[in-house]
Amino acid sequence: MSVTVAQVLAAKPDGGHTVHTIGPDRTVLEALDLMAVKGIGALVVMAGLRIAGIVTERDYARKVELCHRSAATTRVEEIMTARVRYVEPTQTADECMALMTEHRMRHLPVLDAGRLSGIVSIGDLLKQQIADQQFTIEQLEHYIHGGPSLSRRAQG
Template sequence: MSLTVAQVLAAKSDGGRTVHTIGKDSTVLAALELMAEKGIGALVVIADDQIVGIVTERDYARKVELCARSAGTTRVDEIMTGKVRYVEPTQSADECMALMTEHRMRHLPVLDDGRLSGIVSIGDLLKQQIADQQFTIDQLEHYIQGAPSPVHLR
């Protein structure tokens, strides 16, 4: 059974509460500096308290660096992805993986009642999938050995 987005967020080190944003008029250089400082690969782009896009390291590589543009003078809204796909906390991790795979994305903002409440990355989902698989392996090993199954709190 797939976990929900809310459960994936809760498993993150900060409980999934931290979402880094940047203004659409900011420079790409400012976005890169913020991503480097926070150790993240994407920022939600905001204008007038509304989500207007998402900007990623990939956007920079493909739309600035490869086009010989300057990160110091190019604005975020010039390279961001304007059509933002998002998920809700009740959706499953499997749904997120399918959406990310289909649209070749690595980050999905999470909206709860229309309010930005988190962001899930492909890394978050893979980490959870690996943990689930390890749990299953442990359970099967105990079953095969005839040992009582250890109690795992999740």
């Protein structure tokens, strides 16, 4: 059984509750500054309570820097991706990976009952995948050496 998006969010340091956002009328420079300060690669663009888009470091590189535009005067809405793909907490990490791979993206906002509740990155999903693989390796090692197998419930 695959891990759910809710479980991936819960494994994040803050329980996945922090989502950094920016308004569409803000400058790309402000977005870059916020991403740098927070150590993240994407911001959800919010117009009131509605998701207007998502802006990433890749958007900056391709739509500002390569086009010789100014980050100080270009607005976020000019470079953001307006058609935002998202997932729900009940979806699986495998579904997220498939979506990210198919659409060549690295961040997925999480909507719970239509409201923004988190964001998962490719890094979050890879971290979860590595943890799952490590657990499987430990289970196999215990089996090979004749020890009792560990259950996920027993690990706590």
